[in-house]
Amino acid sequence: NAGVTQTPKFRILKIGQSMTLQCTQDMNHNYMYWYRQDPGMGLKLIYYSVGAGITDKGEVPNGYNVSRSTTEDFPLRLELAAPSQTSVYFCASSHGGLSTDTQYFGPGTRLTVL
Amino acid sequence: AQKVTQAQTEISVVEKEDVTLDCVYETRDTTYYLFWYKQPPSGELVFLIRRNSFDEQNEISGRYSWNFQKSTSSFNFTITASQVVDSAVYFCALTDGSGNTGKLIFGQGTTLQVKP
Numbered sequence: 001n002a003g004v005t006q007t008p009k010f011r012i013l014k015i016g017q018s019m020t021l022q023c024t025q026d027m028n029h030n031y032m033y034w035y036r037q038d039p040g041m042g043l044k045l046i047y048y049s050v051g052a053g054i055t056d057k058g059e060v061p062n063g064y065n066v067s068r069s070t071t072e073d074f075p076l077r078l079e080l081a082a083p084s085q086t087s088v089y090f091c092a093s094s095h096g097g098l099s100t101d102t103q104y105f106g107p108g109t110r111l112t113v114l
Numbered sequence: 115a116q117k118v119t120q121a122q123t124e125i126s127v128v129e130k131e132d133v134t135l136d137c138v139y140e141t142r143d144t145t146y147y148l149f150w151y152k153q154p155p156s157g158e159l160v161f162l163i164r165r166n167s168f169d170e171q172n173e174i175s176g177r178y179s180w181n182f183q184k185s186t187s188s189f190n191f192t193i194t195a196s197q198v199v200d201s202a203v204y205f206c207a208l209t210d211g212s213g214n215t216g217k218l219i220f221g222q223g224t225t226l227q228v229k230p
Binding site for chain 2: 031033035040041042043044045048050056058088090092094096101102103104105106107108110
């Protein structure tokens, strides 16, 4: 199993550009999450999904969109990139989403907006 | 609201020293789960431990041990005989109690530097 994979690993965007961060998991997990990690800070939840076709906002959803058309994939879309979106983005997944369940994280995507 | 506080921003020790990373949490939930994750310099997040609110037994795994005290809302992490490879950022996290979504609330992290 590859676990949770994310592409790209690094990206530089200009202000106003758009991009999609890809996330794929091969563990047949139902629940998937997107977090961002700002320098010197902990992770904050952007969006999450409890299954294909179901998504919901986390703590910091503004400026982002998600979709979940399959169990495996959970892409994060940035529209009109802003410098405040410079961060490291982590995707995670878990089997059932119950509070007992452990989230497994991808390697992260480092995004810089100039 | 749920909150996790890791008051120690950075800790520096010399190899073979013992070190304790503090984690204090706030929650109104009676059932909750606490986690520790390690983020080495390579950047990935590595799961270390999960503990539920009904289990206050200390846990030991090799050089790692965890002390969960509900009375003080703390879930501290001790590394015995630290090694250079333990150098990383360590995050404590708490599950959000709003249903079975598994959403995590993270502390700000403690950067541990172990010097040879």
